[in-house]
Amino acid sequence: MLQRIQTVYLALAFIVSGILPIFISLWTTTAKVDVMAMHNLAYISLFGISALLTLVSxxxxxxxxxxxxxxxxxxxLNFILIGLLVYHSLTLSGEAQVSEKGIGMLLPIFSIVFLVLANKAIKKDEDLVKSVDRIR
Structure with missing residues (x-):
């Protein structure tokens, strides 16, 4: 049923991983240029796969x-994306490339939080179904 609470959490995870990376910058360079996920094939593919998995779910x-x-x-997959973002932000030399980190670097964390909440709701539904089956 699409009206369950885990669907709401999964929809929020889809928005965070599928729509927001298009509009929110990952970081800003010293030349005041916003670097979006669209500028790097690895980031957009990982965000896209995450959004696709959320839709399948x-x-x-x-x-x-x-x-x-x-x-x-x-x-x-989101933990891999976090690792890639952290690696990229830490391996660049100081102020040479990245001047300011953006909120886009936190998007995988928000997605993981929504996925954990959805899994808790799915587990609760599964336990409810098992308890009803025991009564029969």
């Missing part, structure tokens, strides 16, 4: 176990 609402596993894979 939203529409696999009939199979809660599958939805749970897809969300776990999406969390791993």
């Amino acid at each position: 939203i529409f696999s609402y009939r199979n809660r176990q599958n939805q749970f596993v897809i969300n776990r894979l999406n969390m791993i």
Whole structure:
């Protein structure tokens, strides 16, 4: 059912990983140029795969176990994205390239939070179904 709370959390995760990287900058260079995720193929592909996995998870609402596993894979992908962003921000030499980090570097963290909340709701639904099956 698409009206469950985990669908809301997954929709928020889709917005964070699929739509916001288009409009929010990852960092600003010393020349005051905003660097978006669209400027780097690795970032846009990881954000895109994360958004695609979130959509697949939203529409696999009939199979809660599958939805749970897809969300776990999406969390791993977001941790890889965080690692890549941290590596990129730490390996650049001081003020040579990156002058100011943007809110876009926190987008994978927000996505992970929404995915964890969705997994908690999926687990709660699964426990409810198991308890009803025991009564029968």
